[in-house]
Amino acid sequence: MAIEEFQFTESLEKQLSDLVQSDSAELIEELLENHSSGELARAISLLDEEERIKLIQLINSESAAELVEQLPTVQAVQLLEEAEPGQAAAIVDELPSDLQADLLSDLDSNDAEAILRLMLPNEAESARQLQQYDESVAGGLMVTELLRYPDHWTVAEVVHDLQTGSDEYRDYQIQYTYVCGQEEQLLGVLRLRDLLLGDRSRVLRDIMIPNPVSVSDTLSLAELHGFFQQHHYLGVPVTNEVGKLVGVVQRSDVDQAWIEQQDRSFLKRQGIVSGEEIRAMSxxxxxxxxxxxxxxxxxxxxxxxxxxxxxxxxxxxxxxxxxxxxxxxxxxxxxxxxxxxxxxxxxxxxxxxxxxxxxxxxxxxxxxxxxxxxxxxxxxxxxxxxxxxxxxxxxxxxxxxxxxxxxxxxxxxxxxxxxxxxxxxxxxxxxxxxxxxxxxxxxxxxxxxxxxxxxxx
The missing domain is CATH 1.10.357.20 (SLC41 divalent cation transporters, integral membrane domain)
Known part of the structure; x- marks a missing residue:
């Protein structure tokens, strides 16, 4: 049965409900791919709890992660709470590191710990580290998926690593490659074009842009917003108190967090004390x-x-x-x-x-x-x-x-x-x-x- 056969039903939520009831996993995934985040958020909010649980069970973890990324935080948390810990862990494993930390922080502590125990060890360790940061500072907004290489490597070694690790790096939001010292201190930055078009025998420390602009992992959201208003960067490296490179914060993530903070402040001023409420909540x-x-x-x-x-x-x-x-x-x-x-x-x-x-x-x-x-x-x-x-x-x-x-x-x-x-x-x-x-x-x-x-x- 093709997804087109469902196009004349009353609404997207009715289509989704029908597909969930008929266990049509493939058609559900196709439906999710063909609608905007706003449409999906509304449709899922109109499903009952049993249907939402079944929805997560039917689709694979990668598709579920893509869905979770598109939903408002409160709705994404609700889906993870309703899923079995093993399913939730598989979904969280597929998410970017910053979103992993945000969602786990919003979950009940027992639920979060149950998910962390079932996640891949490296993903769980990264999430635990990011959870230590407040969500409104650079450390809480950054992603840890980045490309970093020792300063003594050659261009040829980096290119070889990019080729062999292409499957892992495919989902990274890559604009630059970072060069670090022995203690992982940020020393410089490389443009990808300099790697791909440069002399393969050259050492990174000789072609990097030294002393790149970076921000502290404790920099507030307001200060980050001001930083990106003054600089036209797509992202900026984040360092800790000893200069160690710990992540990259993206302009898009800062802009989204800024808008969400304004929305929460507005709701709080109107008496929604939690700062976030949807009618699908109990x-x-x-x-x-x-x-x-x-x-x-x-x-x-x-x-x-x-x-x-x-x-x-x-x-x-x-x-x-x-x-x-x-x-x-x-x-x-x-x-x-x-x-x-x-x-x-x-x-x-x-x-x-x-x-x-x-x-x-x-x-x-x-x-x-x-x-x-x-x-x-x-x-x-x-x-x-x-x-x-x-x-x-x-x-x-x-x-x-x-x-x-x-x-x-x-x-x-x-x-x-x-x-x-x-x-x-x-x-x-x-x-x-x-x-x-x-x-x-x-x-x-x-x-x-x-x-x-x-x-x-």
């Missing part, structure tokens, strides 16, 4: 992850409500204040979020550090005074034109001005303080800022109104 995983955020927000909102409750008499006397409370809270929150966004971005780019709190605060303070005065004057004017009460205009305008100054000050320094204490600024900055701006805004409006109550009623 109901409990999804609900519990969201509920922790919602529960926190209930507590924070109750704190703001206590401020209002203390000024019930003022609100009862000046009903017009209720129309301005949410405006002041929201406007100040917007200003604060602008400061949070700038601070998080500068932290990611390495432009500021937690020790720069005072400098950042002074910068934000000046912006807060200027913008706060502008929006305070505008809202105060609106209040006067609406109610014709100058005292009300002064209370509303002053409250918004002061709360904006507070919001941008706190929004600028909260991410730095959180980073200093090892917390994720993207997760905690939002609720902290919202709580403070709400409480402070309500307090400023109602306390000022209480002091000017005789002019407001």
């Amino acid at each position: 109901l409990w995983q999804r609900a519990s992850g969201r509920l922790s955020w919602l529960s926190l927000n209930i507590v924070l909102n109750l704190l703001a409500a206590t401020i209002i409750s203390r000024f019930e008499s003022t609100l009862s006397a000046v009903i017009a204040l209720t129309a301005f409370l949410p405006i002041i809270s929201d406007m100040s929150g917007c200003s604060g979020n602008q400061s949070v966004a700038v601070s998080i971005r500068e932290l990611m780019l390495g432009l500021v550090r937690p020790s720069d709190v005072f400098r950042v605060w002074m910068k934000e303070l000046s912006v807060g005074v200027l913008n706060g005065s502008a929006v305070g004057l505008l809202l105060g004017t609106i209040a006067y034109l609406w109610k014709g009460n100058l005292a009300l205009a002064i209370v509303i305008g002053s409250a918004l001005t002061l709360n904006t100054i507070v919001a941008v000050s706190i929004g600028g320094i909260i991410p730095l303080i959180l980073r200093k204490f090892g917390r994720d600024p993207a997760v905690a900055s939002g609720p902290l800022l919202t709580t403070v701006t709400d409480m402070c805004g309500f307090f400023l409006v109602l306390s000022l109104a209480s002091n000017f109550i005789e002019y407001l009623v």
Whole structure:
């Protein structure tokens, strides 16, 4: 039966489900080859758990590895968790070293160890070494599949090795060949054309480009992103603290990791605390992850409500204040979020550090005074034109001005303080800022109104 016979079914997921149910391994592999990663990710997410397990059992480990490479990390991890350890190990063996480490790190520790024990020894050792790195540094992003040769080798020896090891090297992402000393320190780099077109009798140390650009294995993702923005390299060698060549980090991998980090940060700001969720995950995983955020927000909102409750008499006397409370809270929150966004971005780019709190605060303070005065004057004017009460205009305008100054000050320094204490600024900055701006805004409006109550009623 040819794959074309399935082209008129309702959808790709239906085609895939039908093929899984009919044990059509060859047709499944053909189907997987002819669709994009986005289409496959959606189709697999709509299969039930039994079908996903059977899918992995039907296709060979090489095809399964190609599939895993195309899927979002959370979905790839889910497939490995559902597979038998032996099958999972065979799949992981076929993956690039950086992806091996990433997926194994995301798995339950017992599942990961079971897979590592069944992997090929050299692959398992490489994966264990890469797992020691954080996934957001060069060591966690690099691949260890590279071509390195001693500096005393001749071109002829290298060419012979390339020919005899062609099966192993075929899947390597090769742009350069690296030359190392006796202790595997990076000494130089060779272009493949210099090897293939050069004099076969020459020694590598005589034709290599010495002192090549390299990056430390502890360099952060933000710094790597900045590096590739400044240099047009496809990849760069990675060295450890003693100068030993440990891998190569590819521009494409850095770009992908950067995008994924932005996506996770966005989800965390929206209350998806794990930073990654798909609807194929279990109901409990999804609900519990969201509920922790919602529960926190209930507590924070109750704190703001206590401020209002203390000024019930003022609100009862000046009903017009209720129309301005949410405006002041929201406007100040917007200003604060602008400061949070700038601070998080500068932290990611390495432009500021937690020790720069005072400098950042002074910068934000000046912006807060200027913008706060502008929006305070505008809202105060609106209040006067609406109610014709100058005292009300002064209370509303002053409250918004002061709360904006507070919001941008706190929004600028909260991410730095959180980073200093090892917390994720993207997760905690939002609720902290919202709580403070709400409480402070309500307090400023109602306390000022209480002091000017005789002019407001």
